[in-house]
Every structure is written in C-alpha cells, then in structure tokens.
Amino acid sequence: MEKKRVAVIFGGQSSEHEISRVSAAYVINQIPADKYEVLMIGITRQGRWLLYSGGTDAIKDGSWENDTNNKAAFIAPDSSIKGLVVITEGCCKIIKLDAVFPVMHGKNGEDGTIQGLLELAGLPYVGCGVLASADCMDKIVANTIFESLGIDQAAFTWCYASDYTKNPEQCIADIEAKLPYPIFVKPSNAGSSVGISKAADREALKKAIAVAAKEDDRILFEETITGKEVECAVLGNDEPVASIAGEIAPASEFYDYDAKYNNAASQLFIPARISEEIMSKVRSNAVRAYRAIGCTGLSRVDFFVTADGRVLLNEINTLPGFTSISMYPKLMAASDVNGSELVEKLIHLAFERS
Ligand SMILES: Nc1ncnc2c1ncn2[C@@H]1O[C@H](COP(=O)(O)OP(=O)(O)OP(=O)(O)O)[C@@H](O)[C@H]1O
Ligand SMILES: [Mg+2]
DSSP: OOOEEEEEEEEOSSTTHHHHHHHHHHHHHHSOTTTEEEEEEEEOTTOOEEEEOSOHHHHHHSGGGGOTTOEEEEEOSOTTTOEEEEEETTEEEEEEOSEEEEEOOSTTTTSSHHHHHHHHHTOOBSSOOHHHHHHHHSHHHHHHHHHHTTOOBOOEEEEEHHHHHHOHHHHHHHHHHHOOSSEEEEESSOOTTTTOEEESSHHHHHHHHHHHHTTOSEEEEEEOOOSEEEEEEEEESSSOEEOOOEEEEOSSSSOOHHHHHTOTTOEEESSOSSOHHHHHHHHHHHHHHHHHTTOOEEEEEEEEEOTTOOEEEEEEESSOOOSTTOHHHHHHHHTTOOHHHHHHHHHHHHHHHO
8 A cells, every 4th residue: 555645744933833843743753654654844933844854853852943954845725736845956846745734733833824725735634624723723712602502611701902902991890890800811812821811800900911912912801710620632523532531730820831831740630530420521511512613633622620510611722732741642542542543543534524
C-alpha cells in the first residue's frame, strides 16, 4: 500500500505558539512511519511558512527556525494543486498532499482561519471545520449558542470594551445587575487563560476589564462557579465517543497560564474524583455539546462539577493541548486509545469527513 502524505503544521502567530510546537513534536512522533510520510511545516511568530526536515527536538525548543535546510513553502489555496508550493532558488516545486494535521492552538490555528485555507485547498484535515472552530474559539459566541440550546453553564453577560470606555458607569451597572461578585472577566477571544481575571469587587472589575481589553474588544463576564474542573476528550464525526473524564486540581486560585504550563503542582486525576452518575452525565453532556456546535474529529470539552451535582459546561477546545502530559491524549489512553492509534484515528476521521 502506498504511503499517504500528511503535512503537520505547527507554531503560528498565536499566544500559544510554544505549546503548539510541543504538541506537534508529540503528534509527529506518534504518526506511524510505515503508513504515512510526514511533512513538517512550521509557521514562525512573524507568520513565515517554512518546510522543515529536521528532528522533533528542535521543534520543541524552537531552534527548528534556524535550520539551513528550511525552505519557504505554503499550502496553495488553488484546489487544483492540492498541496504544497515549495520555493527554492526562485523556482517553485509542488508537493501533493493527502491530508493536513494542523497542530496549532489559539488564534490563527484553532479559530477557523487555517481551516478556511484548507477548505479552499480542497485538502482533508484533522479536527473541526471552519464554523465549529470559530464558534468555539469565541467565548461570547459559544456561550450564546449553548444558552440557546439549553446546555447548562455559568450565568454570563458581555460588553464591548469600546462601549465601556465611553460609559463605564452604565456598563458596570449592567454587569452588577446580572451577576454577583466574584465575577470572572475574560476576553472573548484569547485562550490559555490570557487576559482572564477574577474580580472580587467593583474596583477589581474595572482593572480586570482593562486587562481583558488588551486582548479583545469584546469582554465576557461570568458568574464564578465553585467546583471541580472536569474534562472529557471527545473523538469522532457523526457518532462521537467521549472518554472517561479527568479532573484538574489547579495549583493556584484558578487554572491560569502559569498553573497550566509553569507550575508542576497542578494535579491531574484520571478518572475524575466524581460519582459514577456524575461521570455519565459529564460524558453525555460532552457529546451533546460537541454535536450541538458541530465539532468533528476531536475536541476537549471542559466542565465544572459543583458539590451539589450540577454539571456546567465551561468551554470546548477544538485543538486541545497534545503533548505527552496533556489531558486529551491522557484521557484517550485511559480509554484504551494510545498515542499512535489516536493520531491514526484522527487522520482517518479527516478522510471520512472530506
Ligand atoms: N465561571 C468560572 N467560574 C470559576 N472558575 C472559572 C470560570 N471561568 C473560568 N474559570 C477558571 O479559569 C480558567 C481559565 O478559563 P477558561 O477555560 O475559560 O479560559 P481559556 O483561556 O480558554 O483556557 P484554555 O483554552 O487554555 O482552557 C478555568 O480553567 C478555571 O480555572
Ligand atoms: Mg479552559
């Protein structure tokens, strides 16, 4: 059987550039070499696309960018090409592709933009399509869709940062009329807890709005939920399957950027420390939310579970962290789908969807 040629794209112009590289190194190492030929395409922080041919350690540490064998290359939006255009010494070469695995998190990778390019290119790709990616990336849009579908989540409201600047007193009054303190303040579009704070009072709320406004013009406010943070890995297209759920116990007050990536004291529990009844509620809610917003391929669905047994959706991550210590592959492994089996399933799902 001829090997399928799969391009893994990593990096990108995103605040999650570094994590993407670690995820990509893991994914590349899991793709079975006897069945697939892997091409590695890195996107620098400045947005340059480079075809890279070295080892995965250099992807992890970022030194791949200095590899002298790198060649300028990009995916052609022209669907008659169905592949990569590589530029060498002023000359163009075309490399045909069978599928693409975008291993990028956050802006430009998880938000429907690269997915749009891959649609134009006519190439099968791993993960969610344009709409589900964009909807899940934008917290205000996602919350509004889930609210309209009757999926349980924290009470929320939102405003434009620009409206707040014009009339802060009115905006604060609107928020306080809807939500009690402490209030979670989030830029609608960011990821990895960047720009998120928990405001205990009006003064803190004003500061939190200023912080969030640096990331996005639309700001989300949520009721603070006290409970366990429970996550479920979902895999599939029309008939998705939910893994057993895991739990994160953050080392700091909430699961901020530092707790996620720098603080080893954040603990994972697989399975989550919840009753069997709550476990099955989490799993069925995960599949329901996944289907409702149109996810395909994979997503990690995150919940809060309160002491009185409420299961509240927090968010869906359409391209969750995919490193050896990340929740998504760990949950799948706990459900008997190991790393290479998982990446192969994801590639199959990409072909199935196209
Ligand atoms: N309404 C809430 N009540 C209590 N805690 C919250 C609430 N919203 C967020 N948090 C805490 O803040 C963390 C980050 O929030 P959220 O998951 O919305 O952000 P994120 O930037 O999208 O993170 P990522 O995409 O990396 O998971 C959560 O993991 C949780 O610890
Ligand atoms: Mg989160």
